[in-house]
Amino acid sequence: xxxxxxxxxxxxxxxxxxxxxxxxxxxxxxxxxxxxxxxxxxxxxxxxxxxxxxxxxxxxxxxxxxxxxxxxxxxxxxxxxxxxxxxxxxxxxxxxxxx
Numbered sequence: 001x002x003x004x005x006x007x008x009x010x011x012x013x014x015x016x017x018x019x020x021x022x023x024x025x026x027x028x029x030x031x032x033x034x035x036x037x038x039x040x041x042x043x044x045x046x047x048x049x050x051x052x053x054x055x056x057x058x059x060x061x062x063x064x065x066x067x068x069x070x071x072x073x074x075x076x077x078x079x080x081x082x083x084x085x086x087x088x089x090x091x092x093x094x095x096x097x098x099x
Contacts, residue, residue: 053099
């Protein structure tokens with residue numbers, strides 16, 4: 001078993017170790033999730049993925065992230081727009097790194 005792995009999901013890459021809690025883009029999943037797009041395990045680097053490597057995680061909760069404010073303004077035109085956004089996220093706990 002290696003120290004850490006880098007995997008890809010939702011267009012982003014995450015560096016994780018066993019026992020880490022990670023917030024990722026929303027996944028339609030319950031229970032356990034396996035990620036096979038593993039880019040790096042320990043000192044093994046994939047081209048682009050490491051063959052046979054998997055990151056196993058359990059879903060802790062499905063929730064929405066913190067609110068961000070989107071503010072638009074055009075100077076001297078009295079134009080101001082404020083909009084809020086909360087992204088749907090899935091909280092994962094990494095249980096195993098295979099590979």
